[in-house]
Amino acid sequence: MAVLDGRMPDTLPVVPQSFMFAVETAGYKIGEVNRNGRKMAEAHIVSQEKYGYDGCVIDFDDATIAEAVGAKVIFRDDEPAIVDEQHRFGVRQRGLLAGKAQSPHLLVMSATPIPRTLGLLMYGDLDISVLDELPPGRKPIKTWFITGKKRRDMYGFLDKQIAAGHQVYIVCPAIEENEAMGDLQAVTTYYTETACALLPNRRIGLLHGKLKPKEKDDVMQRFKAGELDVLVSTTVIEVGVDVPNATVMVIENAERFGLSALHQLRGRVGRGAADSCCILISDNGNDAVRERLQFLCRTSDGFAVAKYDLETRGPGDFFGSAQHGLPTLRVADLVQDTRTLRVAQDEAKALLAKDPNLIDPAHRALSDEVERLFETAGAMN
Numbered sequence: 001m002a003v004l005d006g007r008m009p010d011t012l013p014v015v016p017q018s019f020m021f022a023v024e025t026a027g028y029k030i031g032e033v034n035r036n037g038r039k040m041a042e043a044h045i046v047s048q049e050k051y052g053y054d055g056c057v058i059d060f061d062d063a064t065i066a067e068a069v070g071a072k073v074i075f076r077d078d079e080p081a082i083v084d085e086q087h088r089f090g091v092r093q094r095g096l097l098a099g100k101a102q103s104p105h106l107l108v109m110s111a112t113p114i115p116r117t118l119g120l121l122m123y124g125d126l127d128i129s130v131l132d133e134l135p136p137g138r139k140p141i142k143t144w145f146i147t148g149k150k151r152r153d154m155y156g157f158l159d160k161q162i163a164a165g166h167q168v169y170i171v172c173p174a175i176e177e178n179e180a181m182g183d184l185q186a187v188t189t190y191y192t193e194t195a196c197a198l199l200p201n202r203r204i205g206l207l208h209g210k211l212k213p214k215e216k217d218d219v220m221q222r223f224k225a226g227e228l229d230v231l232v233s234t235t236v237i238e239v240g241v242d243v244p245n246a247t248v249m250v251i252e253n254a255e256r257f258g259l260s261a262l263h264q265l266r267g268r269v270g271r272g273a274a275d276s277c278c279i280l281i282s283d284n285g286n287d288a289v290r291e292r293l294q295f296l297c298r299t300s301d302g303f304a305v306a307k308y309d310l311e312t313r314g315p316g317d318f319f320g321s322a323q324h325g326l327p328t329l330r331v332a333d334l335v336q337d338t339r340t341l342r343v344a345q346d347e348a349k350a351l352l353a354k355d356p357n358l359i360d361p362a363h364r365a366l367s368d369e370v371e372r373l374f375e376t377a378g379a380m381n
Contacts, residue, residue: 111267113306119315124345130303141270142277143297145254145290154279155198158248162202162229166247166274170195170232171265173256175208183283185252191232199230207233235261237268244272254280255289259305262296 108126120126134140146154158168172187185194191206205219205228216236223231224243231237231246235257249269254262262280270276280293295308332341351363358367 111264111302113303115306115309115313115315119310132301137273138270139273139275140300141266142275143266143280143300144277145280145282145293145297148281148283151194151281152198154250154281158230158250159199159202161248162199165245167223167226167228167243167245168230168248168250169237169246169265169268170230170250171237171252172232172234173253175210175234183253184256187232187234190252195230195232202229204228204230204232207231207236209234209236235265237265241268242271243268245274247272247274247276249276249278250281251278252281254293255282255284255286259292259296259309262293263302263305266296266300 161168170190172185172190174184174186176188177186187206187208191204195204205223207216207219211219219228219231220237220241222228223246226245246269249266251257251262251265257265266278269278280296282289282293284290292308292312296305299305352358355363358364358370
């Protein structure tokens with residue numbers, strides 16, 4: 001079995017943990033492919049050793065799953081594969097893992113289904129299980145959208161939150177300033193010129209992808225331990241970070257993030273018993289952009305977020321690597337023709353139940369077309 005994981009190296013969530021336990025007790029090996037690099041994958045494997053798991057790490061780049069402990073990665077046809085935090089991976093990366101066997105068991109997990117995935121769930125061959133309850137004691141997260149004119153007032157609110165014993169995340173979209181970025185907030189400059197300037201008496205940390213792994217881990221551990229009041233960061237904290245005492249998430253230049261990323265970042269707070277909020281900051285005057293941010297203020301449902309993306313961006317090309325954008329259908333509309341498409345899916349399932357290999361001469365043309373599609377673009381995943 002292999003686990004394709006897009007999280008930071010914390011503990012694995014309960015669903016893949018349970019799946020891994022079942023796989024391990026059945027006599028399979030466990031490997032991990034981690035989008036964040038070998039060191040993070042190794043950290044996950046080490047963290048699972050206390051549960052008795054025996055694993056290895058699989059390296060990969062954007063084009064190829066490379067080698068695992070000196071040997072090419074080969075999965076038997078009956079071996080399961082897990083894709084966790086699947087929105088963090090590209091279509092090709094997920095397909096490479098699934099394509100290592102002819103018909104692997106595939107478990108896909110995400111708190112925010114991306115549009116292409118939602119399209120497959122609605123019209124494709126994925127079964128879905130929804131965990132739609134908050135853990136005991138957690139409260140819904142309030143989300144607000146403001147412009148930069150309200151930033152100083154917002155910092156007064158942050159100071160009160162810190163005085164009450166809570167902690168704050170502030171996320172910026174870039175690491176360093178660049179002339180081509182325009183008014184994009186760079187985390188290094190924002191840290192000194194804004195955060196430290198407006199919260200002079202608070203303990204503020206800086207986290208971004210260019211720091212060395214040990215430096216990043218040190219900053220994160222200090223924040224977890226309550227030694228920092230504020231963490232100014234890039235999206236490296238998007239997944240896998242759990243600090244129950246953090247109650248405010250501030251996202252600068254919110255228009256530069258996709259709804260999936262905004263929803264994930266919002267999920268970093270609201271993990272304790274205290275009231276929590278997410279503040280989206282943007283000076284973009286485009287009506288569509290503002291409506292998108294306002295929509296996120298109105299819902300905390302990951303599937304509602306994905307549905308909105310489906311209606312505004314499309315589910316992606318089912319037989320291609322496009323993550324979003326309308327698929328090349330000549331007549332059907334995936335948003336408006338939901339009922340018709342579900343009927344078509346039911347008819348396809350009924351046909352396959354009678355003729356699973358499409359060997360009936362009457363189905364020869366259909367079989368040839370299906371084979372052509374898969375040969376052209378590979379399996380859907």
